[in-house]
Amino acid sequence: MIQRTNTYETLFIVNPVLEDSQIDAIVTRTKELIEKHGGVIKSLEPWGRKRMAYIINKKNNGYYALIEFDAPAESITSLERFYNLEEEVMRHIIVKLDKKTLLAKSLKKEQAIRLSEANKEQGIQ
């Protein structure tokens, strides 16, 4: 049977006090966990240390990392469990991207390119 997969994106905040190597370890562990449960990583964007809008766990900053991946729905529970057990992950969110949003995302890039081209043309005229 072919497993049906959905596209998800997950953003999580890691304790910024840790050293870079320790943070990297957590990020790779999340990646491996997704892959272990039949997921495919589409993109990984480490935002790095960023000032947060409010204090979490007595900290002003946080290390943000964003992963977009394809995975079967059952694997999300284990990812959620991992986040909850991992003490150094301060906040996390997993969002399912439906067809509409995926389409919108790809269109957005095209639109941005088209807009910039249109602006250039207007500038010439």
Place this chain on the structure above:
Amino acid sequence: MKKTPDNKNNNNGRRTDNRFDKRNRDGNKLQQIVKKRTCRFCEYKIEYIDFKDEKRLLKLINEQGKILPRRITGTCAKHQRILVSSIKRARHMAILPFVSEALK
């Protein structure tokens, strides 16, 4: 104080209440400008509002960090629904504040 015929003309016979009598330099009555607002998301046919898009979301909350109502931003009902959920997601991830820092 409600305006009655008495207190309307009691300032040496001059009319003080000129709220309904605004005139411009030429003496013509000013036309009330009715600006028709359109939904900023419908305008560009945006279907998906990203909760990570801090710059865009910041325009739709006030200084306190409250979500601006539709009547002020002119967003349509459909997009307001999407917007509210993405603002709340952004708040959870500390991208947007629940209460602005300045007011704490």
